[in-house]
Amino acid sequence: MAVIARADGDALRRLWAEAGFEELAELVRGPETGLVMLRGRMGGGGAAFNLGEATVTRATVRLATGEVGHAYALGRDRDKVRIAATVDALWQRPQSRDRVEDRIVAPLRAAGAAADDERRRETAATKVDFFTMVRGED
Amino acid sequence: MYVAVKGGEAAIDNAHRLLADRRRGDRDVPALGLDQIVEQLALAVDRVMAEGSLYDRELAALAIRQARGDMIEAIFLVRAYRTTLPRFGYARPADTGAMLIERRVSATYKDLPGGQLLGPTFDYTHRLLDPQLAGDAPVAAPATREADTRAMPRVSEILTREGLIEGDGALPDDREPGDITREAPEFPMERDLRLQSLARGDEGFLLALAYSTQRGYARSHPFVGEIRIGELDIELDVPELPFPVPLGRIRVTECQMVNQFQGSAKAPPQFTRGYGLVFGQSERKAMAMALCDRALRAGEFGEDVTAPAQDEEFVIAHADNVQATGFVEHLKLPHYVDFQAELDLVRRMRAEAEAHTATPVKVAGKAAE
Structure with a gap:
């Protein structure tokens, strides 16, 4: 769910279309957009406080075979969240789990990891290497 | 007797139509896309998210365009929008120690685990306007280097090990964090509510107050223990699932300010702290917030409250730029009846004053009539 929640909506739509699942999912709830109050901690690790809200969209679907899938994600991309809930439901069905993993979750996980790695490498290039200047003679 | 006066409907319609025209500007110039605002005016978007207190880049970009x-009008639009949505719940407190770091600097330690990472900063630029940016010259891809994958402890943790600094900031365990969007503020205020107010407070106002503490209006002797900017994972507990649901990531700026000592007969001297946490990339705001947070803890440390930045009610009640602009700007709306009453009053007072004077004084204003 973490992989899909942070995925780009267009990337998920593309993989979903390519995976070619034909199962029909009935919408049980949503997709609907609301707010979640985000929290931080004083000093980083102390008592919690409310930082501010974020838009969040959620959806719940049911497959004809009965599996119920849920999805939540930051933002207002309802189509993405509807697909994500369907993916969650399909993942719970043993017959489709492997295909969901291979065709959707694995590529998104790899793309996310590559993006994080790139970000870390770009940041690392801005690391300060201190050196000592020798002044005067011995 | 009071007679209500209506009017101006056509004028208002036409004014808004004119506003739409001026907002679009010269039709020969391409319209701004929201993606352009999100990508190229990213820090303006961050400010609207922080002070609008709503994390949604695209909405903030729309607000800026509208x-x-x-900026304050855009923040107002975002605040108004948020009132139209239901609240799904409260996220778990995000762990800034586990941040995917994009910038991390400390002014207190040169060598610290993970090092000083400058990231995309304006620091050390010469602040000279760059005429090349008037065009669309190609921009080089960022340099890259093998990344250090070790954990990056917060600087405060290094000082805590030696007991040289106070802890992260505790409140009673059974306290549910206060929420200024749900309860009317009351003074004195707990630190959690103050931090929520400061996090969405006006950057300029907090900056000026923070500056005042440095200039001697409340002694703070601050050092930047650490500033870090990066992405945090957000999780939400929901009734339908037995585990916290990951929602995705947000970018924040965190500032740990280290301030001079506090000690007592019971406890040896140690550094005190101020904390800043802000949506997006905004270290000026995070630093100002941390300085104000520390100044507002004066009572906790038994310090004399002598300066505006230490006055909780003054700071918190005036930090919200939507409230401030609402009250200041309402003055331009029709006050015809109020003013008529004041006119009557001043005329009456002058008439009485003249009646009391043996020889009526010729007043300049009267002569001009």
Whole structure:
């Protein structure tokens, strides 16, 4: 769910279309957009406080075979969240789990990891290497 | 007797139509896309998210465009929008220690685990306007280097090990964090509510107050223990699932300010702290917030409250720019009846004053009539 929640909506739509699942999912709830109050901690690790809200969209679907899938994600991309809930439901069905993993979750996980790695490498290039200047003679 | 006066409907319609025209500007110039605002005016978007207290880049970009770049108007639009949505719940407190770091600097330690990472900063630029940016010259891809994958402890943790600094900031365990969007503020205020107010407070106001503490209006002797900017994972507990649901990531700026000592007969001296946490990339705001947070803890440390930045009610009640602009700007709306009453009053007072004077004084204003 973490992989899909942070995925780009267009990337998920593309993989979903390519995976070619034909199962029909009935919408049980949503997709609907609301707010979640985000929290931080004083000093980083102390008592919690409310930082501010974020838009969040959620959806719940049911497959004809009965599996119920849920999805939540930051933002207002309802189509993405509807697909994500369907993916969650399909993942719970043993017959489709492997295909969901291979065709959707694995590529998104790899793309996310590559993006994080790139970000870390770009940041690392801005690391300060201190050196000592020798002044005067011995 | 009071007679209500209506009017101006056509004028208002036409004014808004004119506003739409001026907002679009010269039709020969391509319209701004929201993606352009999100990508190229990213820090303006961050400010609207922080002070609008709503994390949604695209909405903030829309607000900036609708407000013609007027930041407080854009913040107002975002605040108004949020009232139209239901609240799904409260997220778990995000762990800034586990941040995917994009910038991390400390002014207190040169060598610290993970090092000083400058990231995309304006620091050390020469602040000279770059005429090349008037065009669309190609921009080089960022340099890259093998990344250090070790954990990056917060600087405060290094000082805590030696007991040289106070802890992260505790409140009673059974306290549910206060929420200024749900309860009317009351003074004195707990630190959690103050931090929520400061996090969405006006950057300029907090900056000025923070500056005042440095200039001697409340002694703070601050050092930047650490500033870090990066992405945090957000999780939400929901009734339908037995585990916290990951929602995705947000970018924040965190500032740990280290301030001078506090000690007592019971406890040896140690550094005190101020904390800042802000949506997006905004270290000026995070630093100002941390300085104000520390100044507002004066009572906790038994310090004399002598300066505006230490006055909780003054700071918190005036930090919200939507409230401030509402009250200041309402003055331009029709006050015809109020003013008529004041006119009557001043005329009456002058008449009485003249009646009391043996020889009526010729007043300049009267002569001009």
